[in-house]
Amino acid sequence: MTSYNPMRALPTKSGYGKGDVLVLCGELFGRGYANGIVEEATRRGMTIIGTTVGRRETDGTLRHLTAAELHEAEQNLGGRVINIPLEAGFDLQPADDGRSPADQLKGVKPDAWESVRLDWDNIEQARLLGLARFKANLASVVTELEKMIPANANVLFAHIIGGGMPRARMLMPVFNKVFKGQGERYLSSAAFWGSELGRLCKLSFDEVTADTFAHLIEATDSLRQAIIARGHKAAYSAYGYHGCEALINGTYTWQSYTPYVPGWAKMRLEEIAAAARSRGIGATVFNSPEIQTNSSALFMGVEIPLYLFLEALQKEGATALAAELREECRTLLRDDVTIEQMLAAATSYLASPVLNQFAAFETWPHHNTPEQAELMLNCSARLMGMNRNPKEIVCAALSTAVVNGVGKLILDSMWEPKAHVYWLNHDIIARRLAQGE
Template sequence: MMSYNPMRNLPADAGYKAGDVLVLCGELFGRGYANGIVEQARAKGMTIIGTTVGRRESDGTLRALNPEELAAAEALLGGTIINIPLEAGFDMEPAANGVTPLDQLKGAKPDEWAGIRFDWQAMEESRAAGTKRLKANLAAVSAELAKLVPAGANLLLVHTMAGGIPRARLFMPLLNRVFKGQGDKYLSSEDFWRSDLGKLCDWSFNEVTADSLAYLIDETAPLRDKVAAAGGKVTYAAYGYHGCEVQINGAYTWQSYTPYLQGWAKMRLEDHAASAWEKGIKATVYNCPEILTNSSALFLGVEISLYPLLAALTTEGGAIAAEVKEACKALLAEGATLEKMLQSANDYLASPLMKPFAGIDAWPHHSTKEQMEFMLSRSAELIAMNANPKEIVCSVLSGAVFRGVGRLMLDSSWDPQASVWWLNHDVIAKSLAKN
């Protein structure tokens, strides 16, 4: 049974210091949530160690990074990377008959999506093979970490694995219809989710987004024992999403992006953290606010919930509010104002049309045609208020969110208090004001 647990007060400053280690379990790409905690850890003098998902050859073989790729990845991270592929998932894993899930989709066309059927026995064999590979590579990474973590050091393992859309060509046109479709292009998320393709996505999202945390916890047991024996402590932090409180009509109110098909996997992620917690292992999922990143670009409309962060910053005070607002104002189109943006976002979030999607107990919700058209048109209107569609207010606000999230996660992980926290706009704004 889910227990809603919003973080209302700022945790005490973390006691991490030089010599302590932060490990990013999942490769860092571009700018996003993980950058926030890496920057906070670096400011504390912590050693940053990264990992990689590896790369696939043209024949499907998974390999480690080559020297050029490794150098680029380490430069982006600003730390050493353990070059053992931690790709999660199973879409390219052969079953006993040599057929991969992607092979089962060869020749399939997007307009035939509803009639596609899979060999689920072969799919299960592929899933088991992917799990076996990932767990073996996690054990190898754990063994390397045992050599790198100094005696007496504290260790924070940050799980960043997410996603899991199978890499078959027909998925993107279909998912574009699910997440961006209007009129004749609209595809009901519920209809898609109930199809064989939806079931495959469900399996894949669970494996990549959720179960990878359980495998990480299991395979680092020897590392935990070694660190603890030397006087250090080990904690785990993971990135979740389960809706977020933002200001709507002046009051902090839970809302979420719809349709968020990864939501079931995100709840499974919370379950894994809770199971670890019951065993005395300090693993915490931090449910973060919506931001706009390279990976979230598919979910057009998710950024509407970002605009009320401006109101939260005003409410919670601090010089950072003026700083963020000035950076946002510099990006506005002629005639646009932050007040107009906020009002437009608020009108959307407060609309009677959105009331059926306001229940956290029934989350995640499936889309309706009317809701999608309203969301996508409002998203377009708000983005049009920016002078340059490639340099938008949401980028500034996203950066503020992942900085706030990074501070909260690092500080909270020093003395963990729960297996799941919601980091809503109120505590994000308080964290930014403190900085």
């Protein structure tokens, strides 16, 4: 278990600028944390180099992007994209017998999740083949990077790969019960995690979310040493999650979303960064707050602490931004709902005695209970129902602010990385936004 290390002091603004390079390991999709660092790097004049996970054909074959897809990806990024598939994981990887782990689950009914028995020899073969593919493609990406990175550039490698939920149709109804179920539809995350399907998910989360960071550091070893030998900087950042401090009833309090089953992989990510730092490599995981994204939609209720970011902005002196966001949020809420009612609803959940058993940092991640799931899901639904339009929500506006603040903090911190992990809580993000550009 990593010791809790919240960032309390604002880092000195970094020297990254024109001529320096931000390399993304992973593809930029939709709106998420990666957008924050890309937009901040672009604002500072850095060159952006992206990668892609590739695309799957209907027969499951992994391929490069088409010319049209590549153009769209580069327009979205605002930089060059190296068109070599960097999809991680093994869920769709055929083993020696031609079956992938996902194939094993074809025809299995969701209600049979507990009785599923998997062929682990098949899964291990698929894992090793998927790993070999990823490493080979990553080596090809690094070869391209060696041609593209100028000799006088400082380089930040940003790991933005996450997830790893096996892509099997029968799993989604099971996940919906684990993360969104209550009453008769409630499903214990501990029971699921202890099943063979849970074991498969853990292996997949580790492979995708965590181990890819180690592979990135290993694959760029010679490139990193060459950059440093030229008198320039080379460092690695990654996005983690390990709970977050929110301003609950006037006090910054660590809390976390439950049940966050990818949490074990996120702790493995922290350990990988610690191992790299022990070898003198500048690698840092930034444990960032809960936001609303396409990928977080499955974790209904994860967004509840985000509402209280408005309180942190006010407390930390970002008064102009706080006023601007409060007004934007007010226009997004129904006419019969006030900002105060919204904040009170979020606080009522986060301050509930029901959550006392989930307050221990040392035993994170925690599994759900029927009472906690019901309280969280009903609170989330109530808060979402306060929006005037379900497609234009308060959480989107607040997420944008948090993403921007985190992007600035990461770029500032990685100029002289001082720890293998930081928690970026609401307080430090609000103070960075109060600081301005």
